[in-house]
Each structure stands twice: as structure tokens, then as C-alpha cells.
Amino acid sequence: MEQGPIFSIQGAEFSYKGASSPAVKNVDLSVASGEWVALLGINGSGKSTLAKMMNALLIPTRGACFVMGMDTSDPELAAAIRQNVALVFQNPDDQIVASIVEEDVAFGPENLGLPSETIRARVDRALRLTGLSEMRRRGSYSLSGGQKQRLALAGALAMEPEALILDESTSMLDPEGRASFLNCLRELNARGITIVQITHRMEEVAHASRIVVARSGEVAWDGSPDFFWEEKCAGFGFDIPQELELLRSLRDGGFVPAGTKPAVHDLLEALCL
Amino acid sequence: MSIKAVNIKYIYNEGTPAAVTALDGISLEAERGEWVSVVGHTGSGKSTLAQHLNLLLTPSSGTVSIDGARVAPGSREARDARRKVGLVFQYPESQFFAETVREEIAFAPSNWGVGGAALDACVAEAASSAGLSPSMLGSNPFSLSGGERRRAAIASVLSMKPDYLVLDEPTAGLDASGVRGLTATFKDLCSKGMAVIHVTHDMEIAMSMSDRIAVLERGVLAVSGTPERVAEYLSERPVKGLVMPPSVRFAQGLREKGVRVPLASRVSGIIEALEEARSRRGR
Structure with missing residues (x-):
């Protein structure tokens, strides 16, 4: 496998037909092989448009998107791109x-x-x-x-596939189903499969190695989960999950080491008395 | 002084082949000043129960009493009782009809003949209890944000000065800060002597706010009692569709590690229990 990024989006913009403003604009985003990126944002922030761009379902109306070096605007490469990047939609009946x-x-x-x-x-x-x-x-x-x-x-x-793009693909699962789905993703990611996950659930975000926040079609923030939890979570209007409150109190009390993820399972595992 | 439902049974489409038993022998009581949460999966009968408390529905069998007096459906007492029990539906703003927030809030009391300065005072008080700033009274309700609309709808129920406030998923569709704000408002009303009966499937709010929780499962009361009792019960016998909040799941994990901690602890209570466990082990 080449060492280049698996996704490289360069100055991309996308407008739906008849829309007054672009759904995605000025997006520069590079995702390396093996990353687990959580893509967050409120409804209408452009996350799903971005996901479809990464699978060559939508071609940027300005700028470019490359998947493993392949230009998504080249129709001859679409089949090869989709073999390598699988998109799982929110509603399974669609696929x-x-x-x-x-x-x-x-x-x-x-x-x-x-x-x-x-x-x-x-x-x-x-x-x-x-x-x-x-x-x-x-x-x-x-x-x-x-x-x-x-x-x-x-x-x-x-x-x-080399990469999986999940567009709110756990929305219909019950808590047990979600846990086993996440375990499955963890295993795949450990084997080197790149994951881009759109979700609203902070417990799922906890597994990501990187967080990207979309707002009004642009990338509003891009960085490590630790920093996101510390500084940015509330700033973007996301709820501070109780897991995070637990993590902060446990860490301040010296019960879990720094860097523990804010998920009940990880907190219990890292607990030292 | 309390609202009390005893052995309520309710059958939709009674006497037809499409009959469905929505409630099967439910009893529930809320004292003034108490916060009682009614939780359960979709279809468990929560909303049906809420509508009995405000006498919108007449039970197939069983009784509802308010402040000790049994309320017979259709009676004069039933009409008076409805003034004592304010019901806020899910998405109450879908029922707006007036052109200003002020008219919306004034609707019920002015129908009862309240007018002039007394009406203004009543509107101002209801708006302030619901956390609505006076500057919004002149606005068109449809120009408000989602959270403000919800507050306006709640204010229009509070203007009836109910002793019992029944809320059916009052925070549905609101963002995180909207949920926090409204929850604090309800707690405040509660501390001033109003009973809050909160129908929800948000276990995090139910666990942290309620004096008592009633868990409905397919029209039957699975368990009811303090948050601690309900957490103990549900950790032994989970009810489909009810997810325990992280603090409870963490406390369950701590118990398995031999740390003594109440399941319904807040985060601060969990830290205290851990500190105690650490000092005991350090000795």
C-alpha cells in the first residue's frame, strides 16, 4: 500500500442543484490510512455531503477529492474507488x-x-x-x-475495503447492538482499516483518534479527541456528556490516568484505587 | 394534598375487535412539591396515563382523585379539577394560535374572566416562572427559537396557576442547553410547591431530578419508588428501551469491583465513595 493519504480533499465545494448556497465549501481535509475520524456537526452542517464526496457519489463542483490518489471526478475510476471505500448509510433499506x-x-x-x-x-x-x-x-x-x-x-x-464511511449507521441499534457494532469497528480499525464515522453519540466519538467538526459546510475544527474534550465540546454547542463529567472528576481525583477515554467501559478498566 | 390515580385501566376502542389495553391497573400518586417521573418504552402507556391525570381520558375502570376528592368524569368537579392540573403536551407549540406571546399566555385566565391589571400580573408571573424574558411578550410566537417557543407554551399553562403540572416529554427536540434550562425551571416550580409529573424516556434526567420514578412496561407498573430503588431493580431486571445513564452503569461496575456505592449517585457521590474506598484500602 502507498504511504499517501487515503482521502485528500482539496479546496472542495459542493452545491446541490437549485440550492442558493453551497452545502460544502472551502474544505481541505487529509485522512491517513488507519485513522478513525469522527465527523460531528448539527443537522445541515454538510457532514453527509462530505461523506458522499469521499465515496465518489458526489463530485466537488469546485476543488478536488482524491481517494488513494485517484481523482473522484474521473468516471473510469469510480468503480475502483468504491471497491476501496465502502459507505454505510443511515437507513439500511437504502442498500x-x-x-x-x-x-x-x-x-x-x-x-x-x-x-x-x-x-x-x-x-x-x-x-x-x-x-x-x-x-x-x-x-x-x-x-x-x-x-x-x-x-x-x-x-x-x-x-x-480499505476504508469505511459510516453515516449515522448505528442510529437504529439498541444499546447492546451498538456496543457489539462498536467492538466490530474497533477490531477492523486495529487491522488497519480507516474509519470515518458520522455520529451524534459522544460515547461513539470516544473511540476516534481524531475529531472533525463541520459547521455551515466548512471544517470548523479538526484535532485530537483529548483536546476536543478539554476545550471544544461545549464551545460547539454539543452536550457535555455525563461520561466526560465522570472522566474529569475521576482524573482530577487521581482515579484514572490522563488519556483515559470517556466511556464507562474504559473508565472502569483504567480505574486504580 | 396530592393527585392520585388508583388502579387505572384503560382500553382504547373498547368493545370493538380493535380493543387495545393501554393501561392495566396502574396506580400513581404525586404530592405537591414532589417530582415524579413516569418512564417507559414507546407504547408503554406513559402518555395515556398523563392524559388521565388531567381528565382528558376517562378510565375504563379505576379512579382519579385530586386533593382528596374523587373526580367523576363529566362532572362540575372535573372541570374545576382540570384547572388544577396543567398538561403540557409533546411539541406544545404546535397548538399556538395567537399573534403575540402575551395573548397566548393570557388566553386561559381571560377566558375565566380575569382582566385588567390582574391579567397583566398573571401573564408576567407565568412568563417569568417559565424563564421567558418580558421583552418577548410582544413577539409573534412563531418568530421565537425552539427553546423559547417551548417556554412560551409552558407559560401559557402556568398562567392557569396549576397545582399539578403534567409534562409529556417536555424537552423533546430541544438542544442540550435548552434541556438544562427547562429542567432547572421545573425544579424551581417544584420547590415552590407545585407537583411535577414528568413523562420521559430520558433516564439521566429522571434519575437526577425525581423524588420518585414509576416505570411502565406495556401498560403495567414494572416498579416504582426512589431513584435508588428503581436503579437497583432495573440493574437486576432491565426493561427494554430504558438505558441507564453512564453514572449508574459506572456505579454498577464499581460494585462488581467491591466498592460500596449507591447506584443512583451523582458524579460527586461516586467520587466520594471512591475516596472512602481508597482510604480504607490504604490503611
Whole structure:
């Protein structure tokens, strides 16, 4: 793999047809391979537009976006870009194509023309990682909202992408489903897969290695989570989560070391009495 | 002085094949000055219960009494009782109709024949209790921000001077600072002797604000009592759709590590328990 950035957005702007102002403007953003970026912002801040740009679904109307060095404005590269970057939407019904769970997961690799053993191995692995192995023969549309979201993720994983873009892809999960989804992401990230995650949940942000805040279509802030928690969280109008209040008090009391993440699980693990 | 619902059963579409039992033998009491939260999953019957407290719904069986007097539906007492119980719906601003915030707040008392200086005083007091600045009284309610609109809608219920305030998801759709502001307002009303009955699925607010919590599960009372009792119960027997706040989950983890701590502690209480545990182990 090359050492260059996996995503490189340069002076990008995007306007939807008929819109009076651009949804995204003046964006310069470079994401290195293996990063886990949390993309935050209120409704209408341009996060989802940015996510679609990174998958060549939207082409900047000004400036440029490169994925692993490939220019997204070149239609001949779109297929190669999407093989390497999988986008998982908020609503899984937007991307489930087959009526049986395992067939839906196999859809992407089949289109790549891979040998059937390879396809089977990829499907098995994707189902295992998302905890859907036992439901492989079920009808896709009989699944619950949370199970469908895991199915959408499994379909993306079967493509063995270099990067995953998640656009509020945990919104329908219950607390347990969300925890296992996050564990799955942690494992993938540990194996070097780049993750760009759009979310509103501070507990999910805790796992990111970098935080980018979008506001009015521009990047309003870009930096390390530690600094975000210390200085910026409230400044951007995000709620200070109770996890963060706990972290601060525990750290000030010397119960957890500096650098502990503000998630209940991590706080309990780091606790020293 | 309290509002008391005893053994309420309510069936939607009663006597038809589409009959659904929404409440099945629920009892709930709130004293003046108390904050009682009613929590539960979507469809658990919380909003149906709220509407019984203000006599909008008549129970299929069971009784509602206010200040010791049983209120029969349709009676003269029921009309008076409705003045004592203010109900704030979800998204109350969808019911605005007046051109100014002042008219909106004055609507109920002026219908009751309050006028002149007494009406002005009543509007000013309601606006200030709801945290609405006097400068907003002349505004069009639709020109206000989401949080301000909610306050205007609450002020128009407070102008009825209710003794019991029933709030159905009063902070839905508000941002973090809006939620904090309104919660403080309700706590303040409570300390002045109003009963607050708060229907919500926000366990963080319910745990930190309530004197008592009632947990509804499919129309049945799963558990009710102090936040501590409810936290103890739910940690043994989770109810679908209710997520315990981080402080409670952290306290549960501490107990597994042998630290004695109440589950419903605030963050400061957790730190105290940890300090005590550390000094005990240091000895």
C-alpha cells in the first residue's frame, strides 16, 4: 500500500442543484490510512455531503477529492474507488438488495467476479464479524432495524475495503447492538482499516483518534479527541456528556490516568484505587 | 394534598375487535412539591396515563382523585379539577394560535374572566416562572427559537396557576442547553410547591431530578419508588428501551469491583465513595 493519504480533499465545494448556497465549501481535509475520524456537526452542517464526496457519489463542483490518489471526478475510476471505500448509510433499506441475508452479503464480491470459494470465505467472515452468522438464511426484510444495519455493514465488509464511511449507521441499534457494532469497528480499525464515522453519540466519538467538526459546510475544527474534550465540546454547542463529567472528576481525583477515554467501559478498566 | 390515580385501566376502542389495553391497573400518586417521573418504552402507556391525570381520558375502570376528592368524569368537579392540573403536551407549540406571546399566555385566565391589571400580573408571573424574558411578550410566537417557543407554551399553562403540572416529554427536540434550562425551571416550580409529573424516556434526567420514578412496561407498573430503588431493580431486571445513564452503569461496575456505592449517585457521590474506598484500602 502507498504511504499517501487515503482521502485528500482539496479546496472542495459542493452545491446541490437549485440550492442558493453551497452545502460544502472551502474544505481541505487529509485522512491517513488507519485513522478513525469522527465527523460531528448539527443537522445541515454538510457532514453527509462530505461523506458522499469521499465515496465518489458526489463530485466537488469546485476543488478536488482524491481517494488513494485517484481523482473522484474521473468516471473510469469510480468503480475502483468504491471497491476501496465502502459507505454505510443511515437507513439500511437504502442498500439491501437481496432477499436472503447471505445473498445480500455476497452481492458485492460476486460483482467483482471473484472465485466462489473466496466469496464464501468473505461472506462467512463478514457475517461472523457482524454477529449475523445464525441469521444467514433469513429473509433480509424480516430482520429488525438494528439487524438490518448490521447486514448493511456486513455487505460493506465483504468488499474488504480499505476504508469505511459510516453515516449515522448505528442510529437504529439498541444499546447492546451498538456496543457489539462498536467492538466490530474497533477490531477492523486495529487491522488497519480507516474509519470515518458520522455520529451524534459522544460515547461513539470516544473511540476516534481524531475529531472533525463541520459547521455551515466548512471544517470548523479538526484535532485530537483529548483536546476536543478539554476545550471544544461545549464551545460547539454539543452536550457535555455525563461520561466526560465522570472522566474529569475521576482524573482530577487521581482515579484514572490522563488519556483515559470517556466511556464507562474504559473508565472502569483504567480505574486504580 | 396530592393527585392520585388508583388502579387505572384503560382500553382504547373498547368493545370493538380493535380493543387495545393501554393501561392495566396502574396506580400513581404525586404530592405537591414532589417530582415524579413516569418512564417507559414507546407504547408503554406513559402518555395515556398523563392524559388521565388531567381528565382528558376517562378510565375504563379505576379512579382519579385530586386533593382528596374523587373526580367523576363529566362532572362540575372535573372541570374545576382540570384547572388544577396543567398538561403540557409533546411539541406544545404546535397548538399556538395567537399573534403575540402575551395573548397566548393570557388566553386561559381571560377566558375565566380575569382582566385588567390582574391579567397583566398573571401573564408576567407565568412568563417569568417559565424563564421567558418580558421583552418577548410582544413577539409573534412563531418568530421565537425552539427553546423559547417551548417556554412560551409552558407559560401559557402556568398562567392557569396549576397545582399539578403534567409534562409529556417536555424537552423533546430541544438542544442540550435548552434541556438544562427547562429542567432547572421545573425544579424551581417544584420547590415552590407545585407537583411535577414528568413523562420521559430520558433516564439521566429522571434519575437526577425525581423524588420518585414509576416505570411502565406495556401498560403495567414494572416498579416504582426512589431513584435508588428503581436503579437497583432495573440493574437486576432491565426493561427494554430504558438505558441507564453512564453514572449508574459506572456505579454498577464499581460494585462488581467491591466498592460500596449507591447506584443512583451523582458524579460527586461516586467520587466520594471512591475516596472512602481508597482510604480504607490504604490503611
